[in-house]
Amino acid sequence: xxxxxxxxxxxxxxxxxxxxxxxxxxxxxxxxxxxxxxxxxxxxxxxxxxxxxxxxxxxxxxxxxxxxxxxxxxxxxxxxxxxxxxxxxxxxxxxxxxxxxxxxxxxxxxxxxxxxxxxxxxxxxxxxxxxxxxxxxxxxxxxxxxxxxxxxxxxxxxxxx
Amino acid sequence: xxxxxxxxxxxxxxxxxxxxxxxxxxxxxxxxxxxxxxxxxxxxxxxxxxxxxxxxxxxxxxxxxxxxxxxxxxxxxxxxxxxxxxxxxxxxxxxxxxxxxxxxxxxxxxxxxxxxxxxxxxxxxxxxxxxxxxxxxxxxxxxxxxxxxxxxxxxxxxxxxxxxxxxxxxxxxxxxxxxxxxxxxxxxxxxxxxxxxxxxxxxxxxxxxxxxxxxxxxxxxxxxxxxxxxxxxxxxxxxxxxxxxxxxxxxxxxxxxxxxxxxxxxxxxxxxxxxxxxxxxxxxxxxxxxxxxxxxxxxxxxxxxxxxxxxxxxxxxxxxxxxxxxxxxxxxxxxxxxxxxxxxxxxxxxxxxxxxxxxxxxxxxxxxxxxxxxxxxxxxxxxxxxxxxxxxxxxxxxxxxxxxxxxxxxxxxxxxxxxxxxxxxxxxxxxxxxxxxxxxxxxxxxxxxxxxxxxxxxxxxxxxxxxxxxxxxxxxxxxxxxxxxxxxxxxxxxxxxxxxxxxxxxxxxxxxxxxxxxxxxxxxxxxxxxxxxxxxxxxxxxxxxxxxxx
Ligand SMILES: [Zn+2]
Ligand SMILES: [Zn+2]
Ligand SMILES: [Zn+2]
Ligand SMILES: [Zn+2]
Ligand SMILES: [Zn+2]
Ligand SMILES: [Zn+2]
Ligand SMILES: [Zn+2]
Numbered sequence: 183x184x185x186x187x188x189x190x191x192x193x194x195x196x197x198x199x200x201x202x203x204x205x206x207x208x209x210x211x212x213x214x215x216x217x218x219x220x221x222x223x224x225x226x227x228x229x230x231x232x233x234x235x236x237x238x239x240x241x242x243x244x245x246x247x248x249x250x251x252x253x254x255x256x257x258x259x260x261x262x263x264x265x266x267x268x269x270x271x272x273x274x275x276x277x278x279x280x281x282x283x284x285x286x287x288x289x290x291x292x293x294x295x296x297x298x299x300x301x302x303x304x305x306x307x308x309x310x311x312x313x314x315x316x317x318x319x320x321x322x323x324x325x326x327x328x329x330x331x332x333x334x335x336x337x338x339x340x341x342x343x
Numbered sequence: 344x345x346x347x348x349x350x351x352x353x354x355x356x357x358x359x360x361x362x363x364x365x366x367x368x369x370x371x372x373x374x375x376x377x378x379x380x381x382x383x384x385x386x387x388x389x390x391x392x393x394x395x396x397x398x399x400x401x402x403x404x405x406x407x408x409x410x411x412x413x414x415x416x417x418x419x420x421x422x423x424x425x426x427x428x429x430x431x432x433x434x435x436x437x438x439x440x441x442x443x444x445x446x447x448x449x450x451x452x453x454x455x456x457x458x459x460x461x462x463x464x465x466x467x468x469x470x471x472x473x474x475x476x477x478x479x480x481x482x483x484x485x486x487x488x489x490x491x492x493x494x495x496x497x498x499x500x501x502x503x504x505x506x507x508x509x510x511x512x513x514x515x516x517x518x519x520x521x522x523x524x525x526x527x528x529x530x531x532x533x534x535x536x537x538x539x540x541x542x543x544x545x546x547x548x549x550x551x552x553x554x555x556x557x558x559x560x561x562x563x564x565x566x567x568x569x570x571x572x573x574x575x576x577x578x579x580x581x582x583x584x585x586x587x588x589x590x591x592x593x594x595x596x597x598x599x600x601x602x603x604x605x606x607x608x609x610x611x612x613x614x615x616x617x618x619x620x621x622x623x624x625x626x627x628x629x630x631x632x633x634x635x636x637x638x639x640x641x642x643x644x645x646x647x648x649x650x651x652x653x654x655x656x657x658x659x660x661x662x663x664x665x666x667x668x669x670x671x672x673x674x675x676x677x678x679x680x681x682x683x684x685x686x687x688x689x690x691x692x693x694x695x696x697x698x699x700x701x702x703x704x705x706x707x708x709x710x711x712x713x714x715x716x717x718x719x720x721x722x723x724x725x726x727x728x729x730x731x732x733x734x735x736x737x738x739x740x741x742x743x744x745x746x747x748x749x750x751x752x753x754x755x756x757x758x759x760x761x762x763x764x765x766x767x768x769x770x771x772x773x774x775x776x777x778x779x780x781x782x783x784x785x786x787x788x789x790x791x792x793x794x795x796x797x798x799x800x801x802x803x804x805x806x807x808x809x810x811x812x813x814x815x816x817x818x819x820x821x822x823x824x825x826x827x828x829x830x831x832x833x834x835x836x837x838x839x840x841x842x843x844x845x846x847x848x849x850x851x852x853x854x855x856x857x858x859x860x861x862x863x864x865x866x867x868x869x870x871x872x873x874x875x876x877x878x879x880x881x882x883x884x885x886x887x888x889x890x891x892x893x
Contacts, residue, residue, distance in 0.1 A: 187457055188475040255473060256498055289499045290472040290507040 185213055189250060192293050204297045206248065214254075218246040218261070220297060222340065223305040227332035228267070230341045242340035246276075246300070248293065258287035259296060268328070268335040270309040270318040278303070279313035451555055452562040452573050454537055456492075462533040462544055469528060471495055473507060477547075478529055481522035487511050490522045527783045531684050538562065540575065540605055542637065546684035552691060574602045594627065648676035678791060685784050692780065696773040703770055706763045713756070 193213065196206050203221040208214075222228030222242035230242030245264040251257050261283065263276035271279040282291060282299055312318030321328040456479035465477045473495035480493040489508045491499075496519070499507045506513050513519070530548035538560035545553055554561050562573035567585035578586055586602040592612060599607045608627045616625040619634060621641035626634045635642055640660035646653040647662075653672040655665050666673070 184458070186474070188473075191475045256502060286510070288503075288505075288507040288510065289495065 188255060189214065196294060201294050201298060204294070204301060206293060206297060214250040216248040216250075216293070218248050218297060220244045220246060220301050220304070222336060223301055226305045227329045228269075228304045228336050228340070230336050242336040243342060244304075244340050248297075250293075255289040255291075258283050258291075259293060261296065261300070266335060266339040268317060268332040269304070270307050270312045270314060270321045271303055273313045277313065279311060450564055451576075454551065454554055459537060459547075459550075460535040462535065465532060466528075469525060469532075473499060477532055478522070478525065481525060481529070482519045483522040484511075484513055485518045485520055486513070490525070523779070527780075527787075530688060531681060533680075536560070538575070546688060548688045549684070549691060572602075578602060594629070646670055646672070648672035651676040651679055681787075685780075685787075689777070689780055689784070692773065692777050696770065696777060699766060699770045699773055703763075703766045706759065706766060709759060710763065713759075 193208055200206075203223070204219070206216045206218045208216050220243070222230055222244065228242045228244070243265075244267060247262055247264055249260045251260060261278060263272055263278065265276075267276075273279075278300060280299060280303055282288075282296060307321065309318040309321040317328070320331070457474045457476045459476070461477065469477045471478050471481070471492045472489070473491055478490065478492050481490050482493045482496050483490045484496075484506050487506050487509050489506055491507070496507070497515075500513065500515060504513055504515075505511060530546060532547045533544055534547045534550055536543040536545070536550065536554060536558055538554065538558050541558050541560040543553055543558065559577040560575045563576050563579050565572050565574050565585050565587060566579050566581040566583070570585045570587055572587050574586060587600055589598045590601050590604075591597065592599045592604070592607060594608075595612050597607070597612075608629050612627050617628050617631060618624070619626050619631070619639055619641075621635070622639050624639075638659075640663075641658050643656060644659045644662050646655035647666055648670050649655070651672050652675070653670050655662060655670065657665070670676075
């Protein structure tokens with residue numbers, strides 16, 4: 183089936199004017215499937231440790247996969263974390279609990295707005311609406327420890343060596 | 344008498360007509376049935392094509408666009424299946440039109456407005472926030488004033504009854520209204536005909552007419568009744584039979600569907616390409632003529648505004664750059680083109696109106712005839728209640744008879760009345776549309792001519808000033824000549840004038856003497872003393888300065 187104009191336009195814009203800290207690149211053989219990378223927002227446990235000794239500031243880079251179903255934009259894109267992450271709203275399989283990806287989806291939203299929402303979710307975890315109950319529980323009981331764990335996981339899984 | 348329900352020649356079928364039929368904000372509900380019948384098929388991942396091409400054996404799959412054309416369901420707001428579903432119900436079949444059983448004409452693949460290609464970039468403000476293409480049949484939400492294509496908004500609304508932008512709850516009956524303001528702009532967007540192989544470009548409002556009535560490349564149902572694929576109208580002659588059979592390509596000997604040969608040549612044929620003598624690109628032999636005429640960057644062509652005065656003629660490549668610059672005739676050309684489009688759109692609407700009027704007249708006639716007959720019958724049976732006698736005349740109208748026999752309506756009279764009412768509203772609508780278009784048109788004309796008028800007035804006044812200057816200069820010259828002839832007096836009226844205004848370097852070469860004023864002029868460049876017999880004024884003298892009164 184031909185790719186709808188809207189997807190072509192969105193892709194063109196994503197590539198031409200990328201959102202800072204976010205990249206989304208479509209697969210050549212399936213233009214509905216995107217490889218996504220989101221930088222952990224600064225001041226968050228997902229930022230990743232900063233090595234001043236090295237030439238680069240290493241940042242937590244989280245890989246995600248995004249798929250646009252056939253009736254996109256009437257249904258939301260399907261999106262999932264590939265990088266392991268310790269976050270109350272992301273479960274073991276990488277699925278994300280975000281209202282705009284479910285009930286609050288609107289066909290006027292776009293890939294870029296969704297990715298921005300996910301980045302924002304990293305900066306503001308919401309343990310009251312959890313998808314991973316155990317993570318949420320530890321988050322509520324001992325936030326400092328949970329944040330330390332999140333930092334550790336980020337360093338281990340999301341910071342390129 | 345023609346069947347009343349069948350769209351007449353003047354009435355284009357699909358989307359357009361149905362768009363114009365309903366005017367009140369409440370009648371959007373009439374879109375919904377179409378949507379409803381569409382939705383089950385738009386459900387999650389419709390992976391299998393609705394009608395698969397005849398199994399070509401172990402051969403190749405048909406070319407991509409071929410696959411597309413086998414899926415009527417993806418097209419526009421009315422699909423063939425929904426037509427079939429609604430043929431029985433009088434209310435919908437009226438707007439739908441182009442089916443084989445109603446008109447005898449073969450149905451065409453409906454236009455998908457979201458896939459249209461526009462001649463030039465379309466303003467972002469005319470883009471639907473859902474499909475990101477220029478609005479088609481736009482609806483504005485009353486409470487929040489957001490605009491969407493009717494198809495997009497209704498689909499979104501089916502899923503969640505809120506505004507897609509601000510999530511305000513919306514009610515189809517109450518909160519939707521047609522976005523009339525931008526119609527004029529949208530109608531005039533220049534768009535390419537979606538039929539493969541057709542290069543026709545026209546105003547979008549006129550596209551449906553071209554596509555449904557005139558275009559030779561419009562996909563129509565295969566004349567072979569056992570085949571449900573689409574084929575270009577020009578290849579659909581019944582005597583040609585079904586062209587959906589595989590033959591080897593004459594160039595690359597790949598197996599290709601006969602009907603898809605052209606596309607194969609365009610897209611993938613690798614065999615027997617030749618070098619274009621002009622531009623050095625390789626082109627399929629079969630397409631060379633077309634390439635030279637329409638694509639080759641080296642062919643010498645005229646600027647596209649040549650009709651309006653541009654004389655540019657150069658290789659296509661240069662002309663395209665020239666047109667982009669843009670060509671100075673573009674403004675006037677666009678104006679003229681708009682005017683032309685308006686004219687065509689208005690005449691198209693007039694045709695539709697007169698067709699509707701004709702049908703109305705016929706219906707009215709029938710109504711009075713029937714009344715007359717009833718009265719006569721009543722008179723004949725002398726006060727006894729007349730038994731109901733079905734009107735024989737109505738059997739001339741197959742549709743009426745059919746729907747009566749099918750039991751969809753109580754009697755042929757009811758049918759006639761329903762038809763009559765429908766036509767009345769339709770005509771009212773058309774009248775309104777023409778009125779509106781007229782208004783818009785004259786507004787635009789006024790706006791455009793006003794600007795031109797202003798410019799002409801300005802030019803006129805400038806010419807007047809130049810005229811005065813000329814008269815003045817000639818007078819001066821005449822005077823000085825007269826004086827020379829009289830006695831060669833050095834001080835001309837000009838010199839005294841010049842010294843009093845403190846400015847212009849002037850010289851009177853006839854006597855060879857330079858006036859005092861000139862010698863004392865503030866920036867006295869030697870080169871400025873011309874040997875002409877005309878007195879000179881410098882540009883810097885100030886445009887605002889009035890010429891001396893004579
Ligand atoms: Zn739209
Ligand atoms: Zn709104
Ligand atoms: Zn055409
Ligand atoms: Zn066929
Ligand atoms: Zn070939
Ligand atoms: Zn060439
Ligand atoms: Zn030109």
